[in-house]
């Protein structure tokens with residue numbers, strides 16, 4: 001409950017106002033619904049998402065009637081829970097693997113979001129699923145990023161393909177994929193350059209790398225601390241280069257929840273994995289139902 005602490009507390013205010021009522025009604029949910037709206041906005045959930053969510057929950061609550069053995073406040077909690085799950089995509093969105101040959105996963109993201117760390121974490125995660133992996137260092141603007149990837153690769157015993165900083169990223173990626181094919185590697189994870197902000201050259205380069213690889217997954221790494229801005233980024237990258245999903249990092253920090261709750265609804269693309277720490281073990285699938293459970297405390 002740490003992560004969404006403030007949101008959880010805000011929602012509790014809503015339930016508490018329904019103690020002692022016999023049945024949910026338009027009148028008695030008005031104030032709790034305002035509390036829910038406020039809590040979501042304070043958690044940095046995107047405004048259109050909040051509006052739709054509150055409308056949907058209100059409609060269901062008013063028509064809920066009396067359920068024997070279930071208090072009205074519990075009924076509202078259940079409605080909110082189920083709508084939160086829906087908001088986050090419902091089911092777990094699994095990684096897709098290529099039917100034949102190596103699966104290529106292209107990772108994109110702005111600088112500092114945890115992309116390089118995610119590359120290694122993802123390889124570590126897939127290794128545990130029995131897949132052999134290779135990391136490809138196509139971030140040619142920061143020599144430190146290549147070194148960092150090599151160090152992480154060594155740590156988890158996964159080969160890292162690099163050609164230094166003088167070769168074009170699309171070329172490095174292509175060569176890396178050829179190498180992986182020769183070695184019958186199952187999954188190739190490609191680290192690309194991040195910038196401080198979106199710019200045209202970054203998008204053009206990503207398009208080139210994507211074209212050279214024909215990847216199975218194109219995942220945008222976003223930082224949970226950036227709230228609804230993360231959802232906007234997923235939208236932009238999807239429009240610009242076409243992505244298959246997002247990876248949300250730093251869920252262990254004091255992020256308020258806006259990113260987790262906004263990405264799917266705003267961008268149409270699912271969050272597939274979440275990072276919740278700096279260790280290699282700290283990457284897991286994004287489970288909408290567990291996440292909703294955490295929001296509700």
Ligand code: GDP
Nearest residue numbers: 111112113114115116117249250275276277278
């Ligand atoms: P990049 O610039 O996107 O490649 O980011 P890095 O992978 O270098 O990560 C930037 C910083 O964020 C590093 O100090 C990482 O250890 C840290 N980091 C990455 N993922 C997480 C996470 O899930 N939780 C926390 N707390 N820190 C993370």
